[in-house]
Amino acid sequence: MKQSSPAKFSVPDLLIREREGGYARGREGHESILRAALHLLVEEGYRAMSMRRVAAACDIKLGNLTYYFPTKEDLVRELLDAVISSYEVEFEAIIHEEDVSPEQRLEEICTLILEDIRTKKTTRIFPELWALSNHDPFVLERIQELYARARAPLNSIIAEINPALSVDQRETLALFISASMEGLTVFAGYDKPFENRMPWLERIAAKGFVQLVKTIRQSDFE
């Protein structure tokens, strides 16, 4: 689902928004810069993503890089946009699905997200973003916006399964489910100690979440 082209490995997915003017060569340069930046971010972390190393990684001079991205903040923001956009197209695919039972759809979403978590890209990038979001309001807002979109399909499924819940209760439940899965990143993500337990964890999550949504009542919210 998410790995549309397994041919280009070590070149993670990005969704770069089209630019207005410019020549073809410029567009390529633009894209290869973002790709190199992402590669560095994934492979060596945010600290390694310096302007010079990004320039060297896509084999251009520093001065050229600053032509495309005058300031590093520009680069970071555009990279963040591109990365986040690449996830948002996944959620689109989730929403448009066949007509199966809401319980089954919930299970499928969980499986999808947990499989994505095992990806090197996701395992590496998101903790980095979480850390950045603690001190950078822009990153915080952008990442929370992404998660809000990720919760949307959960939300409507919960409403189907348990219509008695209020809007707030539904949203909190979706938040809990989403956060639960994100938490597994540090433990069962790519190259993590419990990576091989992920199949079991998927089963546990699927069962636990479905049961939780089904059986929770108003009174459980105090």
Added chain:
Amino acid sequence: MKQSSPAKFSVPDLLIREREGGYARGREGHESILRAALHLLVEEGYRAMSMRRVAAACDIKLGNLTYYFPTKEDLVRELLDAVISSYEVEFEAIIHEEDVSPEQRLEEICTLILEDIRTKKTTRIFPELWALSNHDPFVLERIQELYARARAPLNSIIAEINPALSVDQRETLALFISASMEGLTVFAGYDKPFENRMPWLERIAAKGFVQLVKTIRQSDFE
């Protein structure tokens, strides 16, 4: 529980292991350095925790700092030890508890952990450690060791509630529960968008986890 002395705010908890020789003044210096480093880490993130800023923060010269910690790695490792130790004493407190039902003990543990997550210290430090652990094997090992201790009480409680499960199944279940709660850091931790939803999330977690542990069967593990 965790805030033993609310008097000293902005001076988070640390458990510093005693040093061998040296004068009293040296021990004070040692401690104030670690405290300043932690303060910087919490308030401005790992990037701000440079040797010079740490030195400035505790009002000593850079050369003096390198006398205590010849290399930055030394400082980071000792800080990590001190931080992690401060959490481990909490777990000790959890293990030695009254004789109530295992279900209730599970709920209490969840409440305790989720309350700790709302702490500024925890919300700020752990994402930073998660990010570091992606590229620093030492940090990864140290933090996973901490979580292993955090899962121990969960593990024994699960065994009480559902003795039919195998050791591996129990451990995976404990892992899931622990990871679930950690995931809430990014969403409902200190200063996060859903900080005020934490009470509900605690209820959801408590109910969900207890029910999950009670009702899960061998067959659910495929």
Added chain:
DNA sequence: GATTAAATTTGTCAAGTGTCCTAATTTTGT
């Protein structure tokens, strides 16, 4: 009070950081 260890200062080092600026070169539309 002298001696020895501990603690602190001061200065320097090479390497790396983001940003800016100007001159050349290439590409494109006409």
Added chain:
DNA sequence: ACAAAATTAGGACACTTGACAAATTTAATC
């Protein structure tokens, strides 16, 4: 072919970073 726009190269700036090597001061002990 030509001019305009886009792209590249190269260097410089001011600053930060971690590490190191003396000197100098402070503290404990005989």
